[in-house]
Amino acid sequence: MVRRRTSGGVDRSRQRQRLRSTAALLTSLTALAATALVAGPVVAARDGGPCVLPRTTAHHSLGLDTWNRAYPRPIHTLDAVMVFLEFPDSEPTLTPDQLAADHFPATSDFFHRASYGKFQLRTHPERTWVDMPESSTAYRIQRDWDPDRRSAYLRDAVAAADDRVDFTRYDIVYLVADPDAPGVDSDATKVVNFDRPLRADGRDIKRIVTVFEQHPPDRNVLAHETGHVFDLPDLYHRPVDGKGDWDTYVGDWDVMGSQFGLAPDLFGWHKWKLGWLDRRQVACVSGTGGTRLTLEPLAAPPSVRGGKGGTRLAVVRTGEGGAIAIEARGGTGNDRATCTEGVLIYRVRNEAASGAGPIEVIDAHPDTEACWDRSVYPPLADAPVGVGETFTVPGEGTRVEVADRTRSGAWTVRITPTA
Numbered sequence: 001m002v003r004r005r006t007s008g009g010v011d012r013s014r015q016r017q018r019l020r021s022t023a024a025l026l027t028s029l030t031a032l033a034a035t036a037l038v039a040g041p042v043v044a045a046r047d048g049g050p051c052v053l054p055r056t057t058a059h060h061s062l063g064l065d066t067w068n069r070a071y072p073r074p075i076h077t078l079d080a081v082m083v084f085l086e087f088p089d090s091e092p093t094l095t096p097d098q099l100a101a102d103h104f105p106a107t108s109d110f111f112h113r114a115s116y117g118k119f120q121l122r123t124h125p126e127r128t129w130v131d132m133p134e135s136s137t138a139y140r141i142q143r144d145w146d147p148d149r150r151s152a153y154l155r156d157a158v159a160a161a162d163d164r165v166d167f168t169r170y171d172i173v174y175l176v177a178d179p180d181a182p183g184v185d186s187d188a189t190k191v192v193n194f195d196r197p198l199r200a201d202g203r204d205i206k207r208i209v210t211v212f213e214q215h216p217p218d219r220n221v222l223a224h225e226t227g228h229v230f231d232l233p234d235l236y237h238r239p240v241d242g243k244g245d246w247d248t249y250v251g252d253w254d255v256m257g258s259q260f261g262l263a264p265d266l267f268g269w270h271k272w273k274l275g276w277l278d279r280r281q282v283a284c285v286s287g288t289g290g291t292r293l294t295l296e297p298l299a300a301p302p303s304v305r306g307g308k309g310g311t312r313l314a315v316v317r318t319g320e321g322g323a324i325a326i327e328a329r330g331g332t333g334n335d336r337a338t339c340t341e342g343v344l345i346y347r348v349r350n351e352a353a354s355g356a357g358p359i360e361v362i363d364a365h366p367d368t369e370a371c372w373d374r375s376v377y378p379p380l381a382d383a384p385v386g387v388g389e390t391f392t393v394p395g396e397g398t399r400v401e402v403a404d405r406t407r408s409g410a411w412t413v414r415i416t417p418t419a
Contacts, residue, residue: 051284051315053323053350060233062358063321063350064273070206071231072171074111074119075275080172082125083161089135090181094215099176100125102215107222110255113333114266115276116302121226124170129178130161136183141212143187154192154208158200167200172229174222176211188212189221191228220259227256232270233354250361251380253329253344258376265299265334267359268313268327269348281312290399290416295326295343297409299333310410316398316417321350324362324398328411329384339371342384343402343411345393364391387411 055063067073082104084096100123108121139153140146157175158167167173177184189212197204209225228234235257236246252261254270271277285291296310314326325348330341345362352358364385369378385391390401397418404412 049284050286051282051317051323053317053321053348056321056351058351058353058356058358060228060231060354060358061350062233062269062273062348062352064269068231071229073275074115074121074230076118077120077122078171079169080121080123080174081165081167081170082123082174082176083157083165084126084129084176084178085132085157085160086129086178087132087134087136087181087183089137089183090178092129092178093180094178096125096127096129096176099179099215102213102217103211103222107220107226110220110223110264110334111226113299113301114271115274118276119274121172126161126165130157130164132156132160136177136181139183141177141183141185141188143185145188150192150210154198154210158198158205158208162200165200167205168203172209172226173205173207174209174211176213179212179214184212186212186214186218189225191225218259220255220261220264223255223264224259227266227270228354230274232256232266232273233358235357235359236355237357238355245377247377247380249357250346250359251377251383252339252375253346253361253380253383254359255334260376262371262375262381263299263329263335263338265329267325267346268298269315269325269346269359271298272313277312281310283311283314285314285316285415285417287417290414292403292412292414294406295328295411295413297330297332297335297411298327299330299335300409301333314413314415316415318347318396318398323348324393324396326400326413326415328413330409332409339375339381340384340386342386342389343400343413344384345391345400362393364389 052065053063054065055061072078082100084099086092104123111119111121133156140149191207191209193207197206213221235250235254237249238246247258250257252263254267255261255264272282283293293311293314296312298312316324318324325346327344329335329344331338347360349358361380361383363380363383365382368382370382372378375381385400385402387402387405392399399416401414402411
């Protein structure tokens with residue numbers, strides 16, 4: 001489920017200072033203890049080797065030794081249908097074409113850039129409205145939706161569309177509700193996974209993306225939701241009482257954290273999981289010494305030097321279920337609006353479920369913040385390590401030194417795992 005920006009946008013200064021102190025404390029408390037997996041000289045293993053975390057039973061686990069075949073893997077072309085639903089209690093003021101244009105081709109373009117052209121999301125929007133049998137208010141649509149009401153909505157929608165849509169042709173189903181209907185709640189946009197698949201046209205439908213966005217919609221909202229279709233987790237932190245900041249885990253740095261992020265390209269770990277980074281682009285750093293690497297900007301397109309090769313991600317294994325990931329983030333591709341550039345460090349935990357912090361960005365500048373007027377979480381907006389800086393991961397000991405930046409825009413780094 002995608003989270004919403006709360007009223008007022010960015011926190012005020014006193015709140016920011018309080019959250020900064022809290023975030024620094026949490027960083028210290030949640031540090032993972034290091035476990036040496038390989039003794040002797042440093043090894044930069046290009047096949048991922050010992051740095052591959054195993055997949056666990058956690059929902060959307062970030063283990064990547066195997067692929068969960070319950071989900072489509074976006075390494076080729078996938079087809080998606082958009083079905084537009086109207087209700088007896090409202091007359092649509094927009095056309096299906098207008099609503100389709102709210103999301104596409106922008107969402108397809110996002111994934112084309114993120115995958116370095118390896119994945120194409122091909123959409124097939126229906127041109128006319130599908131009539132729902134009940135009023136929009138009858139379904140009581142909301143973020144934490146009653147399961148019975150939600151099931152009734154989905155059954156009714158698929159049944160109503162079945163005469164005109166051949167569901168066997170599509171890998172992804174988007175059900176788009178009339179945004180002006182009185183019972184539609186934009187906070188209910190999410191992916192619904194079925195314990196028992198729906199049946200249509202003789203095939204199982206295992207999940208559906210329910211879209212209740214207003215016009216115009218949240219930026220990158222379908223990139224976020226479609227990420228769930230590919231087994232990616234929520235990276236935001238939802239406060240227990242619904243109050244407070246949602247973005248303390250990753251800030252602006254991945255669309256699975258916030259669709260409003262200034263640098264929303266998917267983390268290198270996600271790209272590795274999805275198959276968009278190959279063995280030559282991931283360096284597994286292990287041992288007791290230091291190793292020097294050139295990290296190409298993660299979001300740089302294939303036309304840029306290193307786009308089809310070069311190292312995009314460095315990984316230091318920290319235990320049976322954890323790792324430190326290191327990648328370069330620059331103002332290009334999906335990250336073109338980034339607040340800061342540099343070498344980003346984050347923790348990965350394979351046993352943490354979606355929404356429970358499977359990835360946490362480590363702040364290299366815990367006493368400062370940046371872009372308070374634009375960032376979803378200014379304390380992490382300046383998290384990357386800059387040229388000439390050295391940073392040691394709190395509680396774990398891995399040291400990252402950024403020596404310089406090459407003419408092509410890559411970063412030269414030295415990574416020293418904990419002794």
